[in-house]
Amino acid sequence: MRKTLSLLKIFVFGVLASSLVLIYLQGRVAIVQEEQYLLGTYFRIKAQSRSQDQAHQAVREAFAEAKRLAEEFSRTGTGSLGELNRQGCCAAVQLTDDVLTVLEAAQKYRELSDGAFDPTIGKIVDLWGFTQDWDRAGVGRIPSEEALRPLVEAPRNILIDPQTKTARLSSSAVAVDLGGIAKGYIVDRVVEILKKHELESALVDAGGNIRVFTLRSRRVLWWEDRRPFRIAVQHPRDERKIIGILEIWGDRALATSGDYQRCFFADALGNIFPCRYADEPDKIRYHHIMDPKTGKPARGLISATIVAPTAMEADALSTAVFVLGEQRGLALIESLPDVEGVLVTEEGRILTSSGLREASFPTELP
Amino acid sequence: MRELVRTVRRYLTWGDYMLIALVLLGASATIPLLHKNAEASGRWAIVRVDGQIVHQLPLAKDQEVTVIGPAGETVIQVQGGRVRVLRSPGAQEICMRQGWIHKPGQALICLPNRVTIEIPGDSGIDAISR
Numbered sequence: 229m230r231k232t233l234s235l236l237k238i239f240v241f242g243v244l245a246s247s248l249v250l251i252y253l254q255g256r257v258a259i260v261q262e263e264q265y266l267l268g269t270y271f272r273i274k275a276q277s278r279s280q281d282q283a284h285q286a287v288r289e290a291f292a293e294a295k296r297l298a299e300e301f302s303r304t305g306t307g308s309l310g311e312l313n314r315q316g317c318c319a320a321v322q323l324t325d326d327v328l329t330v331l332e333a334a335q336k337y338r339e340l341s342d343g344a345f346d347p348t349i350g351k352i353v354d355l356w357g358f359t360q361d362w363d364r365a366g367v368g369r370i371p372s373e374e375a376l377r378p379l380v381e382a383p384r385n386i387l388i389d390p391q392t393k394t395a396r397l398s399s400s401a402v403a404v405d406l407g408g409i410a411k412g413y414i415v416d417r418v419v420e421i422l423k424k425h426e427l428e429s430a431l432v433d434a435g436g437n438i439r440v441f442t443l444r445s446r447r448v449l450w451w452e453d454r455r456p457f458r459i460a461v462q463h464p465r466d467e468r469k470i471i472g473i474l475e476i477w478g479d480r481a482l483a484t485s486g487d488y489q490r491c492f493f494a495d496a497l498g499n500i501f502p503c504r505y506a507d508e509p510d511k512i513r514y515h516h517i518m519d520p521k522t523g524k525p526a527r528g529l530i531s532a533t534i535v536a537p538t539a540m541e542a543d544a545l546s547t548a549v550f551v552l553g554e555q556r557g558l559a560l561i562e563s564l565p566d567v568e569g570v571l572v573t574e575e576g577r578i579l580t581s582s583g584l585r586e587a588s589f590p591t592e593l594p
Numbered sequence: 595m596r597e598l599v600r601t602v603r604r605y606l607t608w609g610d611y612m613l614i615a616l617v618l619l620g621a622s623a624t625i626p627l628l629h630k631n632a633e634a635s636g637r638w639a640i641v642r643v644d645g646q647i648v649h650q651l652p653l654a655k656d657q658e659v660t661v662i663g664p665a666g667e668t669v670i671q672v673q674g675g676r677v678r679v680l681r682s683p684g685a686q687e688i689c690m691r692q693g694w695i696h697k698p699g700q701a702l703i704c705l706p707n708r709v710t711i712e713i714p715g716d717s718g719i720d721a722i723s724r
Contacts, residue, residue: 236602237610244614248621264645265708274720366685366706436724462724467691470722482723489724502685533723 257428262287266298267411269435273418276428286425290418290432297417300326301410303350309404313350317400323393330406330413331388331395333540337409341548341560346520348384350403355379356525358490358516366502367492368514380523411437412483412543419479419539431457432539439481439539464488464531464572465593467505471578472570472589474535483542485550486531490516517550528553531572534561535584541567554579639677641670642710653677653696653713663707670711683707 258280263272273290277283300307304314312321323331334347353359355375357368382401389395397404415432419439422430429442440457456475463469464486474482491503493511501511519526532550536542545567549557554573561569561581568583576593641649643663651659651672658680659670668682668689676696679689684706692702698715 237605240602241614244617248617262645263642263710269705270703270708270710272721431720433721436722438721438723440720457720458718460719460722462722467688468693470719473719474723484723486724502687504686505688505691 258283260284260287262291264291264294266294267301267414267434269411270433271435272431272433273422274431274433275422275425276430277426278428279426282425283427286422286427286430289425290421293421294414294418297326297410297414300324301330301406301414303403303405303407309406312395312397313403315397317397317402320389320392320394320396323395325393326413326417328388328390328393328395330410330540331386331404332390333413334406334409334544335386335388337544337548341545341552342556343520344551344556345408345544345548346384347404347406347409348386348397348402349379349518349520349523350405351401352376352379352518352520352523353405353407353516354403355523356514356516356518357492362490362516367500368490368516369500370494370498370514376523380521408485408547409540409544411435412481412538412540415439415481415539415543429457434539436462437481437483437539437543439479439542440476441479442477461533461570461589462486462531463505463593465506469594471572471593472587474570474584474587476535480535480537481539481542482533482535483539483546484531484533485517485546487513487515487517487525488530517547519551526551526553528574529557529571530574531570532557533570535568536564537566545569638714639670639672640712640714642712644708651677661709663704663709665707668704668707668709677711677713678702679704679709679711682709 257276257278259276260283261274263270271294273287275283275286299305301309304310308321308323308327315321337345355371379401382399384402385398386404387396387398411434415434415437418432419441431440438459456477459474459476459482460470461472462484463471488505491513493501493508493513495511515525517526529550532546534542534546534549536545549560549569552560554571557571558579558581561567568581570589571579572593578589578591580589637653639651639653640647641661643661648661649659653672653675656673661668666683669680671678671680676694678694679702682689682704684704689702689704695702695713697717698713699717701710701712703710
């Protein structure tokens with residue numbers, strides 16, 4: 229009897245120990261994070277999965293797709309967008325499905341924003357020196373009125389034929405620049421690929437163009453990290469600071485347009501100085517977000533952050549809202565479902581849309 | 595079944611109960627630790643060029659390290675448990691202006707030279723929209 233009982237005791241302890249080990253293994257979540265230099269920025273993907281292999285596979289496939297699309301959307305690259313710009317005015321160019329989709333979306337946002345978002349101003353942006361290899365030079369130039377006027381006044385259109393999947397440019401004043409929307413599209417495509425794998429959650433960050441998702445339908449054990457994604461909004465005048473944190477559950481995207489991202493300063497004598505977050509005394513800041521109506525950097529806001537269901541929407545709307553300014557920008561945000569925003573004005577006031585009232589943002593730049 | 599429970603109860607001593615309770619308590623206390631990669635957190639600076647790790651610098655050791663990126667040399671300084679970028683090509687100088695970092699989750703990004711310096715760990719912030 230005693231012997232059986234002591235065996236029983238060992239058995240009970242054994243079951244207890246092995247079930248603990250099983251719980252450990254079950255609860256373990258693998259995190260895979262990788263970053264690559266793409267689209268002139270750091271492209272970071274972080275995937276969480278119960279299976280390390282699954283997460284690795286997902287991230288690998290995601291980067292392969294991001295690389296393919298980066299070439300596709302390069303203004304000067306070998307993709308169909310590069311071809312459209314090389315052809316210049318009036319010849320129809322065959323487009324890939326990706327480029328066609330984004331061109332059509334760009335047209336949609338152009339109408340929605342009353343022309344504040346405009347994919348046809350590539351030549352105007354070039355004139356200011358904010359070209360693709362801007363990062364190396366770090367400075368631009370102020371174009372003359374004579375050079376700017378014909379580009380601003382010419383009707384600029386992209387004529388898309390969805391049947392034949394072709395497009396042509398309406399005049400030689402047009403160069404297509406999808407810089408304000410393509411990155412968002414690529415992030416969305418990457419997220420689509422990640423979602424096909426059995427991930428718990430993932431974060432895609434293309435230099436501040438962010439989309440996250442958490443699959444909440446899965447049963448979550450009590451000790452697991454169930455915190456939301458916490459995304460900070462950059463302080464537009466200090467690279468070491470943030471102005472607030474947004475807590476994101478589920479599937480959301482964020483993008484910020486700011487006058488500190490690509491800029492230069494000019495003094496009264498016309499000397500040019502490199503871009504800085506902080507303002508420079510006695511110098512004027514010129515930045516890369518052009519008001520299509522004037523061909524000059526948009527004034528009024530210094531940063532516009534948009535939270536939206538997709539990264540493409542957030543990307544395009546952050547540019548549009550930045551150009552539209554405080555009142556019309558906020559009105560646009562409020563008119564769209566599931567879209568929120570944080571705006572910073574030239575005077576340093578911080579405005580949040582109605583859905584972000586609970587988020588703890590200060591009303592003035594700290 | 596009741597017979598079995600009664601026998602087991604009679605047989606298990608006070609010490610056994612304590613032991614079971616201790617094992618359970620100890621195990622549940624360590625579970626959350628499993629979900630943090632505690633080893634690297636806050637004690638190293640990971641230097642990457644073009645996404646590839648080129649250095650893992652212990653923050654406890656003061657030193658200067660130079661890495662070569664596509665735009666030139668980036669000089670990284672570790673001192674007193676903190677790390678900063680002393681020199682890096684690029685007119686905007688963002689990574690130099692960010693100054694010292696020392697907390698887990700902080701990072702310096704020298705974009706033109708494709709150099710990143712990261713202190714692994716959880717800062718509570720997953721990304722910055724900029």
